[in-house]
Amino acid sequence: MLEILQNIFTSNQFIPHGHCYLWKPGLVGLNILSDSLIALAYYSIPLLLVTIVRKRGDLPFDWIFILFGTFIVACGTGHLLEIWTLWHPIYWISGLVKALTAIVSVATGIVLMSLIPKILTLPSPVQLEEANRKLEKEIEKRYLVEEKLQLAMDNIPQFLFWKDRNSVYQGCNRNFALAAGLNNPDDIIGLTDYELAWKREESDFFRQCDARVMERDTPEYHIIETQLRADGTEVWVDTNKVPLHNAEGNVIGILGTYEDITARKLAEQELQATVAELRALFAAMSDVIIVMDAKGSYLKIAPTNPSLSYKPPIELLGKTLHDVFPKAEADAFLGNIRRALEQRQMVNTEYSMIIGNNEYWFANSISPIQEDSVIIVARDITERKILEKELAMREQLLNLFITAAPVGMCILDDQLRYLQVNEALAETICGLDVERFIGRPIGEVIPHVAPLIEPIYRRILTTGESVLNVEGCSEKAEQPGVMCHWVASQFAIPGEDGKPMAIGAIVADISDRKRAENALRQSETELRKKNQQLEHTLQELQRTQEQLIQSEKMSSLGQLVAGVAHEINNPISFIYGNLTHVSEYTQELLSLVCLYQQHYPQPSAEIETLSEELDLDFLAQDLPKILSSMKNGATRIREIVLSLRNFSRLDEAEVKAVNIHEGIDNTLLILQNRLHSQALAWEKGGRHAEIKIIKEYGKLPPVKCYAGQLNQVFLNILTNAIDALDMKAGDWGQETRDWGLGTGDKGQGTGDWGQETRDKGLGKSPSNSQFPIPNPQFPIPNSQSPIPKIRISTEFQGNDWVVVRIADNGCGMTQEVRRRLFDPFFTTKPVGKGTGLGLSISYQIVKKHGGILQCVSAPTQGAEFVIRIPIQQKVGIGNC
Incomplete structure (x- = not known):
């Protein structure tokens, strides 16, 4: 290590002055790297200082940071020039940059020396924290005070607000904010009265009061005014306004309070109304x-x-x-x-x-x-x-009336205890003293009657409905074997609330009446037996009378028909026989006239004039037609006479096999005049209706019967059918309505009325033909047709019976009329229009033939008569 340090700092390792070190790459790299990093650091620091100044605008002496940044940038630039001068000898520029750096650094040092006293006066971070803590406590204390003040303002019942000199709201309590339609009192700051929920007139009035208070610098108390709240309700308020002053005593706004006095106002109004009512009441x-x-x-x-x-x-x-x-x-x-x-x-x-x-x-x-x-x-x-006196008198009279009444009377409470009983009930009907009843229940006084009347009384107490005329029989309490028949009527006595509070009863002794009723019942039974015998005798007399009348009518009819036939046949035979000769003579004369015209085309003037007056050509054409019509009329008269003889059957007084269809056709021929008259009546009424006869004949064998009598039955029924159509003639003519017959006229109807011709073979029995006739389905087919119709149908049933049905779509009849239809002398026609014997006689005729005559009808549904007779008659049926 020591060796390394010696190598580094020894002079042998350094280049002497005046020599270039570019020839040593390691040394060059070391200098370049060091200068580059220093320059980068010098450039980064000013950027950071600028950022801090911009972020913290509240920093004191912010310009010193800019000066420091300039000094540092100049230093960084000097290091960059050191690298540049290794290859480019711009030493003057490098020297100038270093000179500038020296100037800036000296200036920065001088400025810092002048700022040192001020910088030393800046509080330290500890001092700042202590100041912040004190400030926070003060702020918290003020916040608590403000919170308590706001809480107090929010909880007082009055409404509190304050405004500035321009009547702009600066605050309020919560009650006022809610009344103004705001959720938070702070929301009102900066608003005016016009921006709140008040009416325009109310806002003008508020601001006028504000201006008056602030201009006069005088408070105003108990201003009674109305206010429209945010929820739409209008209230009365009592407002107080006082001016607010600053430290110099100038008015800077107003403080206002008010309270809701709506309840007081309403109470005052009610009190005034009450006072007025009391005054009126006392006066009246x-x-x-x-x-x-x-x-x-x-x-x-x-x-x-x-x-x-x-x-x-x-x-x-x-x-x-x-x-x-x-x-x-x-x-x-x-x-x-x-x-x-x-x-x-x-x-x-x-x-x-x-x-x-x-x-x-x-x-x-x-x-x-x-x-x-x-x-x-x-x-x-x-x-x-006076009323009490009258009531007492009436009560006394009522008690005397109940006591003296010949019928039993009593009153019971809701517990079925006797409150009042008269002697007629107690002694006469029950056989007990009056004292035995008062205050005691029914079951205790008359236990043998209680099961009968207690349920009735309880039902009256529950429903309040009276029960009248209840009959009963009971044994007198202290008189064994003595029975008393009675009839009782019970009724509820209502209280003030309308509910039953008691029961009143009136009981009458009807023992004598019961005995009289039993005797009367026996007499009535005997009288009923005698009446039945008289009714039977009367019916026999009526039948005999009907038979005599019928025999007399048929005898008279036979004599009349015989006389008419005799008197009419001779002249008709004379006329009919001579018509042939008249026709021949007339034809010959006309031929002669025609021949004259051919040979003498120019006759004399007199003949020519007479020919024109007689219209000879028309006379030649019309005269044969007239003779033909006279011949047809004579033939028609002979047929009518023959029909009259066939109808009366003067030559057939005994039972004989006859053709039923022939008898019906002869009857229709007899009634042809009625049918024609009816058609004319309808035509005159503007309806153009014609009675349509629908024949639905089946294949019938000859029937052994009294032909004249059966013809009388057909005549009576068809006459009634025409009368029924006549009564309903006023209802025809509604031609645009479909009443169920439209398709029948075209041969496409339904049921029995639609087919105008149908095959009724022997032995074929339709569904509704068995007797007794079941209830039909109304309306009868085609009963509501706008065309008057009579339908005649026949059929052979079961090889033994012939059925003839005659139906019309007339006015029909009620059940009561149908029930008495075959009674003697019963008629619904006006006086003089009928005797009431026709259908009764018809019924007897059919019955004597061993058959049945029935009718099916309903109002407005037409009527159908059904005749059912056997084809073989029993011996000795006698005359009807």
């Missing part, structure tokens, strides 16, 4: 209110003009009771007053007084108000006293 009330002292002196009287005062109030004030009333009455009043004062509670009394010529009753309430004074409220109870 009929009671007399008097304030007296312990000596009975009148202190106050309200109202001042009562009509029921013993004397005018102005004459009573200041006087005593002994000055107004006689001594006895005054002593009594004064005693009540003293008793109220001694007991310190209200004393109620009633007394009468003569005022004028009338007696009045008063109810007095004497209440102490102070130790030596009372308030007396006197109310007129004259009417109540």
Whole structure:
């Protein structure tokens, strides 16, 4: 080590002056590296100093750092030039840089020497920490004071705020901030009244008050004003404002406080209203209110003009009771007053007084108000006293009525205990004394009746509903074997709340009536038997009468038809026989006239004139037509006469196999006039309707029957059908409505009405053809058609029966009418339009034939008559 040091510091290792050391690379490198690092350090230090100065703008003597930086940069530049001059001999520049460095360093040293006293006065870090600790304690103490002050301001019930000279808010407590719509009191700093929740008018008023207080330098207290809060509610506030001064005594703002007096304002308004109401009440009330002292002196009287005062109030004030009333009455009043004062509670009394010529009753309430004074409220109870007297009289009359009533009466409480019972119930019906009932329950007094009536009474107490006319039978309590029949009506007696509080019962002894009823019942049974016998006899007489009428009608009809047929046949035969000759003669004459016209085309003027007047050409064309029409008419008359004979069957009085279809067709021919008249009636009504006859004939075998009688049945039923269509004629014509028949007219209907022709083979039985006829589904098919129709259908059932159905879509009938439809003399037609025997006789005719006649109908749904007769008749059915 010593050797190394000797080698380093020995002179042999150093280059002599005037020699260059570039020839030693190690030495060159050492100098370059050292100078470079020194220059780098010198350049870095100024940068750090500049950064510190810029970051810490509060450092004192910041310019000294810049001076130090300049000195250090010059030093670093000198070391760089040392490296540069190894190869470039710029020694003058290097010398100038060193000179500059020397100048800067000297200047820096001089400046530092002048700053040493100031630098020594700067506090040390320890002193700074101590100062910081003291400052922090002071700040904390002030923060605590401010916090307590803010806490106190936030918790006082008043609203506190302060403003500057321009009425700009500088602070407030929390209550004021919340009222202004702010969450934090600090948020109000810098705001004005116009920026808060107040109304524009309120803000103007606030600022006017602020300006007045600050200009006059005079506080203003109890400013009553309204304020609209942030939540939309408007309140009344009592505001105080005082001016704030600085140290020189100048006004720098105002301090304001206010409190919410809305409740007080409302209370004042309510108090004013109450006072007004009390004044009106005292003015309108009929009671007399008097304030007296312990000596009975009148202190106050309200109202001042009562009509029921013993004397005018102005004459009573200041006087005593002994000055107004006689001594006895005054002593009594004064005693009540003293008793109220001694007991310190209200004393109620009633007394009468003569005022004028009338007696009045008063109810007095004497209440102490102070130790030596009372308030007396006197109310007129004259009417109540009169009512009480009347009520007592009515109660006495009611008790006498209940006691003397011939029927039993009693009243029970809600526990079913007897409160009142009269003798009629106790002794006559129950066989007990009245005293046995009062205050005792039902089960204890009459246990044998209790199970029957106790449930009824309890139900009345629960529901409040009366139970009337309950009949019963019971044995008298102390009279074994003696039964009493009675009828009772029980009812609830409501209390003031309307709920049942008691039960009243009225019980009547009906033993005599029951005995009379039993006797009457026996007589009624005997009378009913006799009535049944009379009804049976009457029915037989009615049937005989109907048979006689029918026989007479048929006999008369036969004679009439025979006479008509005889009288009409001869002239009709004469006319019909001669029509052939008339036609031949007419044709010959016309041929002759035609021949004349051919051979003499130019006749004389007289013939020409007569031909034109007679219109010979038209006469030649129309005359054959007229003769043809006369022949058709005569043929029609012969057919009608034949139909009349067939209808009456004068030549067929015995049972005979006939064609049912022929009888129906003959009946329709007889009624052709009715059908035509009906069609004309509809046509005149503007409806252009025509009764449409729909025939749905099945294949029927000959039926053995009285043909004339069956024809009478067909005639009666078809006549009724036409009448029903006539009654409903006013309803036809609503042609735009589809009532269910439109498709039937086209051959596409549904059910029994749509098909105008259908095959009804022998043995084929439709579904609704068995008897009795089940209830049909209404409406009857096509019953609401705008076209009046009568449907006639026949069918053969079960090889033994023939069924004929005649249905119309007329007005129908009610169930009551249908029930009495076949009763003798029952009719719904006007007087003179029907006898009420047609359907009854028809029913008897069908019944005598061993068949059934039934009707299916409903109002507005039409009607259908069903005739069911056997094809073979029993022997000896006789005439109908």
